């Protein structure tokens with residue numbers, strides 16, 4: 682995980698779990714720990730066609746909402762503590 686802390690939010694630049702360790706809850710735990718910081722989180726999901734649906738489900742389940750998808754497929758997700766705008 683690589684993050685950039687700003688005054689008002691956290692930007693998640695990179696989240697990767699080793700392939701052999703995926704599907705065991707590690708990614709979810711890492712994201713929940715980041716959410717406990719209590720600041721809004723923003724990230725851009727990479728446009729991998731095959732994994733897009735599962736990746737979006739992963740973030741939606743954690744309470745993120747989709748802000749926008751660019752013409753080349755990059756999707757920006759945002760999360761706010763308590764679900765506030």
Ligand SMILES: CC(C)(COP(=O)(O)OP(=O)(O)OC[C@H]1O[C@@H](n2cnc3c(N)ncnc32)[C@H](O)[C@@H]1OP(=O)(O)O)[C@@H](O)C(=O)NCCC(=O)NCCS
Pocket residue numbers: 695696697698699702703704705706707708709710724725726727732735736738739
């Ligand atoms: C996305 C990722 C961080 C999730 O970590 P994880 O430890 O496997 O996640 P968890 O075990 O907590 O949750 C599993 C969920 O993630 C989903 N998922 C999303 N992308 C996945 C991927 N590339 N490979 C496997 N599972 C993935 C699984 O489908 C599963 O959801 P489901 O139960 O609804 O099918 C990890 O799969 C990964 O490193 N992927 C490749 C890099 C990547 O796409 N990073 C995000 C860039 S924005």
